[in-house]
Amino acid sequence: MAVSTLKIAVDDGSTNVKVSWIENNQLKTVVSPNSFRKDWKSAALRKDKKVYNYEIGSTKYTYDATSDKALETTHVDYQYDNLNLLAVHHALLQTGIDPQPVTLVVTLPITEFYNSEDCQRNEAKIEKKRQNLMRDIRLNKGELFKIVDVEVMPESLPAVMSTLMNSNCNEFTRSLVVDCGGTTLDMGIVVGEFDDVSAVYGNNEIGVSMVTAAARKALAAADSDSSYLVANELIKRRHDLSFVKEVVNDEEQIDIILHKINTKIDELGAAVAYEAKKFAKNPNRVYLVGGGASLIFPAIMQAYETLGDRVVLINDAQSALARELCMYHSDLEGAVEVAAETLVEVDDE
Numbered sequence: 001m002a003v004s005t006l007k008i009a010v011d012d013g014s015t016n017v018k019v020s021w022i023e024n025n026q027l028k029t030v031v032s033p034n035s036f037r038k039d040w041k042s043a044a045l046r047k048d049k050k051v052y053n054y055e056i057g058s059t060k061y062t063y064d065a066t067s068d069k070a071l072e073t074t075h076v077d078y079q080y081d082n083l084n085l086l087a088v089h090h091a092l093l094q095t096g097i098d099p100q101p102v103t104l105v106v107t108l109p110i111t112e113f114y115n116s117e118d119c120q121r122n123e124a125k126i127e128k129k130r131q132n133l134m135r136d137i138r139l140n141k142g143e144l145f146k147i148v149d150v151e152v153m154p155e156s157l158p159a160v161m162s163t164l165m166n167s168n169c170n171e172f173t174r175s176l177v178v179d180c181g182g183t184t185l186d187m188g189i190v191v192g193e194f195d196d197v198s199a200v201y202g203n204n205e206i207g208v209s210m211v212t213a214a215a216r217k218a219l220a221a222a223d224s225d226s227s228y229l230v231a232n233e234l235i236k237r238r239h240d241l242s243f244v245k246e247v248v249n250d251e252e253q254i255d256i257i258l259h260k261i262n263t264k265i266d267e268l269g270a271a272v273a274y275e276a277k278k279f280a281k282n283p284n285r286v287y288l289v290g291g292g293a294s295l296i297f298p299a300i301m302q303a304y305e306t307l308g309d310r311v312v313l314i315n316d317a318q319s320a321l322a323r324e325l326c327m328y329h330s331d332l333e334g335a336v337e338v339a340a341e342t343l344v345e346v347d348d349e
């Protein structure tokens with residue numbers, strides 16, 4: 001039965017769910033931000049604006065892109081709770097595919113996926129995540145996908161699969177993969193073309209949310225309370241003055257807000273560069289993935305100055321993992337098995 005169900009790759013990160021699937025031989029991707037609050041919304045005034053009111057058990061939730069009461073998803077427990085179930089279903093609805101039974105390939109942070117003591121798959125956590133996603137959930141006045149099976153993959157490393165395969169590396173090449181996401185910094189060292197994974201690292205305290213929190217604080221001080229989503233958009237579009245003006249109510253505060261954001265971006269870059277150098281002093285290549293990749297790129301280039309253009313910012317870094325999981329899923333299983341057998345170090349801070 002499961003053979004005929006549609007398979008969709010879902011990198012369900014703590015701040016954004018990235019969904020990739022194949023449609024008419026084309027790889028499609030959507031990024032669905034997590035911004036939910038409790039209770040329901042009333043019907044939209046505009047017919048083209050859809051309202052998403054959900055119910056899990058007896059708890060009501062709604063998707064609310066701009067609410068300043070959006071529920072926090074930037075903690076590790078999010079991987080196993082109501083909000084994750086909600087975020088994945090909501091993201092599936094953004095694909096435009098008709099709701100139907102689906103098999104999902106989802107992700108867990110590398111330090112959740114592997115036991116820190118012996119570097120083996122943490123089957124308990126993997127199962128917990130699977131079960132969480134197969135729970136009941138209801139959409140008011142609408143139909144949801146039925147998640148019939150769930151496979152769980154580790155985050156980060158698989159994101160550079162095709163880049164590595166096309167990079168003419170030899171079996172001794174050591175590639176450092178740095179994944180700077182919303183909440184976590186994950187790193188790993190891949191040997192050759194995924195012949196081996198020699199070490200992994202995870203840090204739940206370093207992520208773009210450091211910058212987001214600073215942006216929200218600065219916005220609030222300028223009478224412009226904002227959701228995570230709006231603050232993130234501001235970080236991305238900080239060089240677009242007309243957008244900045246739309247978000248900041250008190251225009252006199254614009255310079256101060258941008259300065260605070262830039263300072264935090266520099267801090268994030270410095271923190272990631274410091275951890276990266278500590279973890280991998282002399283890799284042969286460095287690949288940057290995750291939504292924060294472009295923010296930390298300058299700092300990482302500087303930290304590994306001698307590598308020059310061997311420090312690579314992966315295209316569409318935020319959705320790279322979902323795309324790779326979708327494209328190479330069958331090949332990947334082999335690669336991940338190798339990873340599971342050969343991990344030598346997990347540093348969970």
Ligand SMILES: Nc1ncnc2c1ncn2[C@@H]1O[C@H](COP(=O)(O)OP(=O)(O)OP(=O)(O)O)[C@@H](O)[C@H]1O
Pocket residue numbers: 012013014015016017180181182183184185207208209212232233235236289290291292294295318
């Ligand atoms: N081009 C960009 N420039 C700046 N920030 C970006 C860009 N693209 C995405 N982001 C930010 O990156 C963050 C999300 O990155 P990503 O989707 O990799 O995180 P995540 O997978 O949800 O988090 P985690 O992996 O920690 O669970 C958000 O804060 C988002 O606003």
Ligand SMILES: [Mg+2]
Pocket residue numbers: 013014155181182290
């Ligand atoms: Mg992520």
